[in-house]
Amino acid sequence: MVTSLAFRLTKRFGAKIVLDDLALEVRGREFVTFLGPSGCGKSTALNLLAGLLPPTAGEIRLDGVRIDGLPPERRGFGMVFQNYALFPHLTVGANVAFGLAVRGLAKAELAPRVRRMLELVRLAGLEDRYPGQLSGGQQQRVAIARALAVEPRLLLLDEPLSNLDAKLRLEMRGEIKRLHAELGLTSIYVTHDQTEALSLSDRIVVLRDGRVVQAGPPAEIHDRPRTLFVADFMGYRNAFPVTVSSAEGDTVVGHARDVTLRGLGVVALAPGTAAVAVVRPEDVEVAPEPAGANVVRGTVRFTEYLGREHGVEVVLGTGQTLMARLPRPVTVGSALALRLPPERVVILPAEDGAR
């Protein structure tokens, strides 16, 4: 059982810095997710932790002991990949037993352990099948069973749900969450999908160009993004350039040509600073009055039916587009006043700070 993992890693491929002194501490039983766009270094980070790639510089400590000199099989980690990476010529049972055999577990102990692992991932009785005879979802369960069979000190998962269809993805997400809790695992999970990160994690680490841009519990990343990059990634699709009029405690007021917007300030902003007010389409409401605090007016340009709600694009007087999700339909061409609830607006520095 791990009580803590701490690492600090730099990785270069030629002149390209892929991980730039990426440092983190993970507690035992924690579920940490690396969230970021394609190419930000997520897989590279996992591969360094697993020992599949050597770091350019840095160290990895497990319960205070350096392990970055150890080969993968001596780190005692389990790894699950996006493409399952099962051995096609081995049976399901042999795939699950693979890591155990490598570690020299006695033959008599193998079969019961394999059986238990397959029960755990709800594939009891499929020992003798071959991966090619299984669905994608079943293959990923086998890959998870294989990773768990070694009783990993750390479970590393690299976009394990990306190749599954939407329904299976939801189901497997639940399974991963259940196994993590039931077995008391310590897990690092990699994804570019914000919903997966929110639903699974104790802590989300948002990466950009191989660096941490924000780390915190899911609700903090979701409700209090600290940069435009994180906000954009977390679905704040509406962004209005404003100038900061005042900032007091958590509340920032910004103004543009014909609107004043009140919102949450999560980083310090001095009056006069160029800032951006961001808000999610699903947080925008129809205004009860045509004017008032945080109310903007415009003309409906586009609508789409989304089942529970209606997607709406409104062109504001400034020429900017505002996207909203509204409970009732509106007519293209009609005038509409929308309210951006101050508790749902975040006002951020216009410059990201990051490169």
Ligand SMILES: Nc1ncnc2c1ncn2[C@@H]1O[C@H](COP(=O)(O)OP(=O)(O)O)[C@@H](O)[C@H]1O
């Ligand atoms: N073996 C390699 N040689 C050169 N560049 C690589 C290699 N592996 C990854 N990269 C580069 O490192 C960056 C990060 O890749 P990766 O860790 O796979 O990102 P992610 O998993 O976040 O999509 C990318 O720009 C990628 O092209």
Ligand SMILES: [Mg+2]
């Ligand atoms: Mg990747």
